[in-house]
Each structure stands twice: as structure tokens, then as C-alpha cells.
Amino acid sequence: MTPSAQVAVVVPTPAHSELHAPLTYTHDTPLPAGTLVRVPLGRRTVLGIVWDGAPAAPATATLRAVAEVWSALPPLDAGWRALVAFAARYYQRSLGEVALAALPPALRTLDAEALARRLARAPSPSGPTAQETPPALTADQTQALQAIESAMRPVLLFGATGSGKTEVYLQAAARTLARDPQAQVLVLVPEINLTPQLLARFQARFGASVVALHSGLTPAQRLRHWLAAHLGQARIVLGTRTAVWASLPRLRLIVVDEEHDPSYKSQEGARYSARDLAVVRAHHLAAAGCRVVLGSATPALETWHAAEQGRYQRIELPVRMGGAHWPTLRLVDLRQQPRGTLLAPPLRAALEARLARGEQALLLLNRRGYAPVIACGDCGWKSGCPHCSAYLVYHKRERALRCHHCGHAQPVPRACPTCGNVDLAPLGRGTEQLEEHVVQALAELRRPDGGPVRVGRLDADTARGVGALEQTLAAVHRGELDVLVGTQMVAKGHDFRRITLVAAINPDGALYASDWRAPERLFALLLQAAGRAGRDAAFTAAQGTQPELWVQTSQPDHPLFAALARHDYPGFAAQQLQERRAAGMPPFAHQALLRAEARQLEVALAWLQHAAACADDLPGRPQVTLYAPVPMTLTRVAGVERAQLLLESGSRAALQALLAAWLPCLHALRRTPAGRGVLRWAIDVDPLGY
Structure with a gap:
């Protein structure tokens, strides 16, 4: 049959690609949005996602056909696609970069036949099997649970350390699953080292319907757990920030534990905040009854301010359990x-x-480490990293100096490389x-x-x-x-x-x-x-x-x-x-950083100066302050010099308008003589540090 229908397909694109829109392909029948397909891209065949909206190919374009349709796998739902689209738009990344990076890496390497084999080996769906009797709740916990169930906005569970926040999470999840036999729950934790303990508690309570998603899993494990969530076999997904992208078609509750933790902010790729995306995801699913709970004994000041303004509902657990x-x-x-x-x-x-x-x-x-640096008392030499503007940390048991930024390692010198003094001493403590x-x-x-x-x-x-x-x-x-x-x-x-x-x-x-x-x-x-x-x-x-x-x-x-x-x-x-x-700092202002990397610092700074000049006539510019480009605090990492330019505005809308209009200018500037020598550049929206 001759292909007749046109479909819009999102394909993987490199970081800060100029290709923002889906590509147009043909297929013999229309395909539902969210369908996973394999399509030709250049000389390769890559995984893509059929996307919403009408295809945008010119009438005279020669279109290529979809190579494979993964009809055995349900499409990625509208809520997931809305989350990806928002993140790409807000964090100024291409849609393809965000969408395909949100899928498990092993999935991107499969074809339809390999996927069918995986699905055939997948366990049959199983509901929650309670293994542990829940303890009785305190009066404060009971009130918190009731407030979560009736909440119409994001909930800040402000609970003292040891006040029983985890038990509130557990019982909120239990009630969510009891109300809907297909409901799913997402629980986010800031670091992998917190996952085993919390995972054990959830598995003790809910049995085999709980899976983990984090970077510490093998590619095969991540794919298996992702498929279990996507197919509805996993009722509870617990993981680190990457789990915010999990495909959960019946998501009804999101918990962000230790929501203040900076680990929720990615420092690579789209540089997203998993906490903020959890709030956005719940908002998109509000009509279906999805709620989000942000828990902490020390909330982020942005979260606390939102609760003070009434945008979030604050619930308190002020007393430690058992009278501690x-x-x-x-x-x-x-x-x-x-x-x-x-x-x-x-x-x-x-x-x-x-x-x-x-x-x-x-x-x-x-x-x-043992000490942040070793030094010579005679000439003042210190153990600097040859590739970074940082010191090599002394690890005594290994008799090694290691850079905690680029990974460079070398033996501890027997004498000072500068003056030959053998009396080298550690400075500081680790x-x-x-x-x-x-x-x-x-x-x-x-x-x-x-x-x-x-x-x-x-x-x-x-x-x-x-x-x-x-x-x-x-x-x-x-x-x-x-x-x-x-x-x-x-x-x-x-x-x-x-x-x-x-x-x-x-x-x-x-x-x-x-x-x-x-x-x-x-x-x-x-x-x-x-x-x-x-x-x-x-x-x-x-x-x-x-x-x-x-x-x-x-x-x-x-x-x-x-x-x-x-x-x-x-x-x-x-x-x-x-x-x-008083200082006009977040959460009373909104910020973004433009970072540039080059072999010479002067090249990075000059490119940022040109970038600032390009922003002069863009939408939102009168409400946005652009500061002068400066070297980053840690200027050199792995032999690469780094500089940045800070943008700040009291209006989030004005900042976003400027960034969206600036992006094509930055791509064009990268191709000019001013961009020669710039290795990488990136926009970081809502940065946590400079």
C-alpha cells in the first residue's frame, strides 16, 4: 500500500539544536500521538515519538516513510507529552532533546522485534499486596492525610525531622490506590543513597507493585521498570529526579521527599528542576484528581514563599514521633x-x-578525602589540578591526589615539584x-x-x-x-x-x-x-x-x-x-544564566558580550537586566575555560519572552566568527548557583 498519511514525529536532536519542531514522515494510516516509531534520519534509523499537531512539511518536500510502528506498546499519554512540551519550552531546549532523553536509554536501541521479546517476558500485572500492617496515625498525621486528600493545590508537608512524614506518604499512597484499582503513585527522593531504605519501606507495605527508577540501575533494569510503569503493572514508582519523566498513564499522586534538596536540579542537559516539574505535572493532571505533596523539615525558600502567598497549602507536623x-x-x-x-x-x-x-x-x-590540598611550607607550592582551577585532594589510603571535578589522579610526589623540599604537609581536613x-x-x-x-x-x-x-x-x-x-x-x-x-x-x-x-x-x-x-x-x-x-x-x-x-x-x-x-533576589526575581565554554577564557567572554548585544531589541528586554559576562567561580574544568552571563527580571513572563526570542540569535551567533572557538554554550533557567 502506498503511504498516504502524514505524521509529525519528534526525533532525538543534539543539545541546543536548531531543530525545534517535529519532522514530517508518511505512513499508510494516521498514527495516534504518543506512538513510538522508528524513522529514518540521515543514514540512521532512530526512535521517534508521534507528536500532537498537524505536520508542517512544505507541499513540495520529499517525505520519507516511517520504518516501524511499535503498536505493541501503548502510546505515551497526553499528560506525559504536555510535561515534555512544557519543559522544552520553559528550559529553552529542543523538543526532541527533552522527549527522547526522557526515555530509558535501552529503549532507544530496540527494534519492534526486540521489543516484542521484552514484552513477552514481562510479568503479568499485579495489584498491591500488603505485607505490613500500617501503624496507627497520630492526630497530626491524620489531619495531614485528610488535608492532602482534599487539597486543590500543591501541598507543602512541613514536618519536623522524625515527625512521621514517611508514614503520611505511605498511607496517602495506600488511599490513592484503594480508591482507583488502576491508580499510580510517583515518589521522588533526592539521592540514590536514600532510595534503598525508602524503597524497602514501600515494598514492605505494598509488595511487588513497587519499582525503582534511578541512574544506579543497569540499563536492562531501568527498561524493565519503565515498561512496568508504562504498562500499569507498577503501581508505585520510587526514584530520583529522572523518575519525574516516568510514563505513568494513571498517575494520581506525586510525592517529592526532601523537596528542598539541590539534587533535584539537573546540572546537565535541560537543567530542569524535578521538584518544579512534579508540580507542573500534577497541575496538568488536576482534572483527573492528581495531587502533589512536597515534604521537608527545611523547605526551599521558594517553596516556603509560595506557601506564604497561598499558592501552596502548608500542612504542619510539628511534633516528633513517640514524644522524642x-x-x-x-x-x-x-x-x-x-x-x-x-x-x-x-x-x-x-x-x-x-x-x-x-x-x-x-x-x-x-x-x-584526607585533606583538600597538600602544600610545601618552603616555597608555597600547592597540589593544583593541571586541568582545572581547583586543588587536587589528598587521599591518604590510596597515596593519591585526585581532582573531584575532572577525575584526574596522580601519585603523591615524594618532594615538592618546585623546590625539592621533601616535607610536604596536608592542609585542611576531610x-x-x-x-x-x-x-x-x-x-x-x-x-x-x-x-x-x-x-x-x-x-x-x-x-x-x-x-x-x-x-x-x-x-x-x-x-x-x-x-x-x-x-x-x-x-x-x-x-x-x-x-x-x-x-x-x-x-x-x-x-x-x-x-x-x-x-x-x-x-x-x-x-x-x-x-x-x-x-x-x-x-x-x-x-x-x-x-x-x-x-x-x-x-x-x-x-x-x-x-x-x-x-x-x-x-x-x-x-x-x-x-x-531587599536585594531583589529569588524568589522575588527570576534568573537565567547563559554559559559559554572555550579553550581560551577571552573567547568565551567575547562571545557572551556579543550575545548580550544581540538581546538589545528583543521582546521583554526593558524588564530584564543583563549583567556583564564574568568567569565562573570554578573557571577551568578539564582544560576548558568557562564564563557566564546573568539575566534577571521581576517578571517571569518577560524573562521567558526574551529567552525564546534570543535562542535563534544565539544559534546564528555561534556560526559567526565571534563563535569560532566556542566549544559549548547552554542556558540555565532558575539556576541554583553561579
Whole structure:
């Protein structure tokens, strides 16, 4: 049969492609929007998605035919397509780049025959099989659950650490599935290291109808779980930010746990915010009854401000479960301690007392490795990365220097490369050094059973091996580790039952950082870390102990610590929002960055200057401020120089109008002599940092 119908097909396009519209192909019959097809593109055959709208090919164009139609797979639904279209439009990316990147990589390599084999092996649909009896809810949890069920706008579940937010999620999911035998639930977590614990809780409650979606899975696992969600066999999908793109045709509830976490903002590709897209996705499905819950003990200031304005509904869980006490803040003034102190004597004494009683402790130092740099005391040489404007971090156990930005590694030199001095010394502290120090300091201390104190470390280095993360966390839960040293990955989401002391060793760097979001992030980190202490009220009562948060600081009078002592997030948020309003910073303004990369910094800066000039007469320009191009804080990474230009406006609409009109100009500018030497450029809407 001669092909007669024209269909619009979205195909994969490179980053910042000028090809924004779907391509037109022919097929012997019209195809429903959302149908997956394989189509010829140049000399290749690629996966594409039939898209909404009439084909836009000129009447004289020679059209190619669709090669394969994946009729065995249901089309991607209208809600999914609306989400992708919004993201492409808002984050200024091509539709094909966003749409095809949202699919699992393994799916893009299949043909119709291979897909049929996959589907034949897929398990038959199964509903939720409860494995665990839900506990009784507190009055606050009951009110929160009722409010979620009747909410007509996004819900901010503002719950103290240990207040039972997870149980609210579980029972909200249970009620959603009970109301509709085909309903689906999406649960987002910020990091993979939080997934196993929460996944175990959901699987214990709902059985085999729960699947995970995150980058830690193999390609085959990701495809299997994606297909289970798309076919409706998975009733609950739990994953990291990429799971926001999961095809869930009967989605009725979205939960974003720890919604404040910066990990929800992608730093590559479309640079989307999964939290914000979750809100958009629920809005698109509002007519079907889909609700979205954003949960946190320390909400993002943008989220808090939206709740203050009434755009979000705030629900509070102010009391910790089981009558658990709030940790008491203990500040150690490092100005009064001996120079170079790693564990101040008062903190060490408190640590020893708790360990001797059989309690556990968590020590937080948000810097991995042994030391941030090694240096020569004679000539001042420091271990800089040859490819980045950053230092090589000293890893003592490996006897290696590693760059945490480009991955470059080299052995520790036996002598200074500049002057030959053999007395090279580490500067600063990392988790590896802290672990070593704690082991030495507590070597003579004995646990209640007479055994030695056991110290473990959890950071990106120790969690790299397969199963290492789960093994370390399990050891803490079983009481096989008495002290856990770690970075921020130990400070949030974990339900440690016997930890009664948490200590932040050196958080001062964030107090006066150039990043204007640093105070917000530090307060969230410390309050979340404090929440790991004293979660089991029965245990602390039996021990006759009071949970504590110790902070070693040279700035004990800083207002941030006064709010932290009161566990007063609302007061801290009010003060921060007042400062941001006065400075005209988000959420009272809207921002975007244009970044450029080149081998020479001057080339990147010059291209950004030309780009700024191109924006002068564009729509929205009178309401948008364009700042002068500047080098990025970390200017060179992997031998590439990086610069950026900041755009800011009090009107989101004006900023979006300018960006949309600017995009074709930037593509054209890239092809001019000014663009020669520019390796890459990208627009970042709603950036989290400069």
C-alpha cells in the first residue's frame, strides 16, 4: 500500500539544536500521538515519538516513510507529552532533546522485534499486596492525610525531622490506590543513597507493585521498570529526579521527599528542576484528581514563599514521633580551643560518655578525602589540578591526589615539584582524616560489652563499591558501628535509632561563602543532621540521655545558630526572605544564566558580550537586566575555560519572552566568527548557583 498519511514525529536532536519542531514522515494510516516509531534520519534509523499537531512539511518536500510502528506498546499519554512540551519550552531546549532523553536509554536501541521479546517476558500485572500492617496515625498525621486528600493545590508537608512524614506518604499512597484499582503513585527522593531504605519501606507495605527508577540501575533494569510503569503493572514508582519523566498513564499522586534538596536540579542537559516539574505535572493532571505533596523539615525558600502567598497549602507536623525530644544545640567556640583542634575537648568528652553507655554518634564533615590540598611550607607550592582551577585532594589510603571535578589522579610526589623540599604537609581536613583521628582518640575507650569502639565512614569514596552503602547503613542499624563519620549523605533521610549525638566539625565555610544560597543550605544541612539524633524516644528514655547537636564554629554569635538552637525554621526563613526581598533576589526575581565554554577564557567572554548585544531589541528586554559576562567561580574544568552571563527580571513572563526570542540569535551567533572557538554554550533557567 502506498503511504498516504502524514505524521509529525519528534526525533532525538543534539543539545541546543536548531531543530525545534517535529519532522514530517508518511505512513499508510494516521498514527495516534504518543506512538513510538522508528524513522529514518540521515543514514540512521532512530526512535521517534508521534507528536500532537498537524505536520508542517512544505507541499513540495520529499517525505520519507516511517520504518516501524511499535503498536505493541501503548502510546505515551497526553499528560506525559504536555510535561515534555512544557519543559522544552520553559528550559529553552529542543523538543526532541527533552522527549527522547526522557526515555530509558535501552529503549532507544530496540527494534519492534526486540521489543516484542521484552514484552513477552514481562510479568503479568499485579495489584498491591500488603505485607505490613500500617501503624496507627497520630492526630497530626491524620489531619495531614485528610488535608492532602482534599487539597486543590500543591501541598507543602512541613514536618519536623522524625515527625512521621514517611508514614503520611505511605498511607496517602495506600488511599490513592484503594480508591482507583488502576491508580499510580510517583515518589521522588533526592539521592540514590536514600532510595534503598525508602524503597524497602514501600515494598514492605505494598509488595511487588513497587519499582525503582534511578541512574544506579543497569540499563536492562531501568527498561524493565519503565515498561512496568508504562504498562500499569507498577503501581508505585520510587526514584530520583529522572523518575519525574516516568510514563505513568494513571498517575494520581506525586510525592517529592526532601523537596528542598539541590539534587533535584539537573546540572546537565535541560537543567530542569524535578521538584518544579512534579508540580507542573500534577497541575496538568488536576482534572483527573492528581495531587502533589512536597515534604521537608527545611523547605526551599521558594517553596516556603509560595506557601506564604497561598499558592501552596502548608500542612504542619510539628511534633516528633513517640514524644522524642529535640536535640539540644551545643556550640564550641574554636577561638577558645588550641590551634588546629579537630575534635575540641568538650566534644570529645561528650562523645566518649555516650559511647561508653552504648549510644551511637554521627560526625559530619562535608568534605571527603584526607585533606583538600597538600602544600610545601618552603616555597608555597600547592597540589593544583593541571586541568582545572581547583586543588587536587589528598587521599591518604590510596597515596593519591585526585581532582573531584575532572577525575584526574596522580601519585603523591615524594618532594615538592618546585623546590625539592621533601616535607610536604596536608592542609585542611576531610572525612578520611577525621575518621583516622577518631579511631586514634578513642582507641582506649570500651563499649559496655568491653569491646573496642568501632568507627565507620560513609562518603562518595566509601560508597563507590557495589553494595557498600547498604552494608555501612545496615551496620549502623545493627549497632555494629558506634561512630559514623560522613559527608552530607549521612545527614538526611536516615532513620538511625540509637544515635544520640550529632556533631558538625567545621561548617563555617558556608557562613560567608560567595554563594548567596549558602546560609539556606547550611541551615538545612545542620537541622537535617540534628534530626538523626534522638529519633527513638524509648531508647533515649531508657538511657536517661538527651540528644544533642554539637557545632564547632569560630562564629558562635552568628544569627543562623540562634535560629538553629530554637529549631526555628520559620524564623530563619522570614529573615532570609526579608534579605532577599531587599536585594531583589529569588524568589522575588527570576534568573537565567547563559554559559559559554572555550579553550581560551577571552573567547568565551567575547562571545557572551556579543550575545548580550544581540538581546538589545528583543521582546521583554526593558524588564530584564543583563549583567556583564564574568568567569565562573570554578573557571577551568578539564582544560576548558568557562564564563557566564546573568539575566534577571521581576517578571517571569518577560524573562521567558526574551529567552525564546534570543535562542535563534544565539544559534546564528555561534556560526559567526565571534563563535569560532566556542566549544559549548547552554542556558540555565532558575539556576541554583553561579
